Amino acid sequence: MTVTDEKVLTRFTTEALVSAGARRDDAELTAEVLVSADLAGVDSHGVARLRRYVEGLLRGTISGTARPEIVREQGGVTVVDAHNGLGQPALCFALDLAVERAAEHGVSAVAVRRSNHIGIAGWYAERAARAGAFALVTTNATPQVAPTGAAEPMFGTDPVSYAVPTSGEPICYDAATSIVPRGKLERLHREGRPMRAGWAVGPDGESATDIPKVVEGLKAREGYALLPVGGLGEEFGGHKGSGIGLLAELLCGPLTGASWSRHTYGGQGGDLGQFVLCVDLRALGDPAAITGRVGVMADEIRGARRADAEVPVRLPGDRRRRSAAERRAHGIPLLPPVLADLAEIAALTGLEPIGPGPAGTAPVAPAGASA
Template sequence: MDPKETKHVSAQAAESFTTRILTANGVPAENAALISKCLVQADLRGVDTHGITRIPSYMERIRQGVLDARARPVLRQITPVVAQVDGRNGFGFIGAHMGMGRAIEMAGEYGIGFVSVKHSNHVGMLAWVVQQAVEAGMMSLVFTNSSPALPVWGGRERLMGVSPLACGAPAGEEKAFILDMAPSVAARGKIYKAARRGETIPGDWALDGEGRPTVDPHRALEGVMLPMGGPKGSALAVMMDVFSGVLSGSAFAGHVTGPYDPSRPADVGHFLVAIKPDLFMGLEEFKERMDYLYRRVVGSEKMVGVDRIYYPGEIEQITHEERLKTGIPFIQAEIDSLNREADTVGVEHLVIS
């Protein structure tokens, strides 16, 4: 059987399978359902690096005792518009979902809500947190820090994380604005994906352990990722550490542990903001203005060779719609890896469409 052969899995089958794996590893059913939904949403949006293929690394961290499968985050109110969640070394999805939920509640009453999350873990694709706010009719900002992978500009050691930032705003008739991006040329998860699939990477993504550009993902993982825009991307990575790590009381300055390292707790931090969009005008006027922005962006004059201009997050939304119909593509090697996890805990294998 060709390990690179592509198979398709329905979103429902992927969620059901992931929930079985999680609950069998001690994750409470309600939390397992949320984690599964977030991971599958990443796969549906085409962010395959943050989907259910993350399950083996997550489960290894549980087995090594560095991620608490049963942890229940605790929320503490600081001021009427500020709260903090202690993730208690549980899944990042649970703490972030609780935090954004509280930020939305505060914004609904006071116009804005800030939540800091400490002692957390990998939070997956940030767009799902933004989507939580959009569905509640809120604008949002979402930051997280992560394990060291980038050098600061002018340096050569891994110090800053490829720490993404995301933001969103609801619209009326048009698509919501959803931005989710890392401060590197490419997300580090894409390196792991290429290594897993036996593929090469573009030569401007990373340097190897000796500081040379490489197309080999394994050598790239021994070196450093490259920041987008040089010093600008580097500065954004530092900014994520300030708001997510320093401010929250979590690890920072290169001390976050990566999701593929089962040696110690990650101690990731997140920073979440929800904003009521009708603070300065009526909600309908706000939505009309967002719709106008969308139409201006996608209808602007195209450069030579471009067939279509996309709004931030629009390609992912289109992919989501397509994959709901066709299923999520996985190569056989990824399916085999997931099914080994199923065998470890004695649950049913992933159902192929």
């Protein structure tokens, strides 16, 4: 396994995107979001996704020159058209706009249409929390999840994230509405680990556990489907997870003017939808008092009697922050399949590949790369 430095990986990701046709400011932001996922231990949404972006830019199915545009405004509600650009710059534009509008109106909502993959939703929610707002962020995705009672995928894995400021670090929840995201299956396969029964079903509606078959079946839309949080049927609450997935689909599809997951990608490129809701804490009271109360609540929860003396009670975001601190100190591990993908990206874009060793190597931009 190769271990690389955060700065090396960020530079490589930035230069790869620039070489593929993205503007440098968009490439830098996208690289920051991707590498933040690797730092946080969410490897399924880190640079393992970079090849998808680079190939899309090179093929022209993702626009490297698009700028998000406000197309509708009324009060604290805004609609943004991403024009099939990279998802990270589009959603960051929407998030910052939502924070600004919430400061003016107390609460705001920003919907994004014609967007692409955004990386980890929690990055955006936490950005809002650090700016003094409560935020909820969600996005749809390609269809991979079978709603309760369905025998085919209709919903995306549709992450829902929320974050709230505290007197310390923000509390930030970020999770897919499927029992497991496809990216985790890919990561388990790279690590040589199995998936569990009840996470996915095959075309026959029975539990499927062969990761390559499930992943390829999902990509090819051959009847394989992941299951919503709670799993198959209603016995363990699968219908509740299905209902939360439907909420994300509504906010990011029909209500937004984007396509819902079953129709997200077509001949015109990406049409993912995203939705941001922000509440400025000043509309609720004194921000210092509110964050103080939230901080006390967080301390009480973490101090609860443990079910297992060796396992701490944690709040959303705790594990990601511990991982980021460790990986900043010791480097980001890159599994061989990810390193192979990065080598292919280097070949496509004319960069020097990230090499083996404790800190990798810094990429060199090819002559004539855009700035």
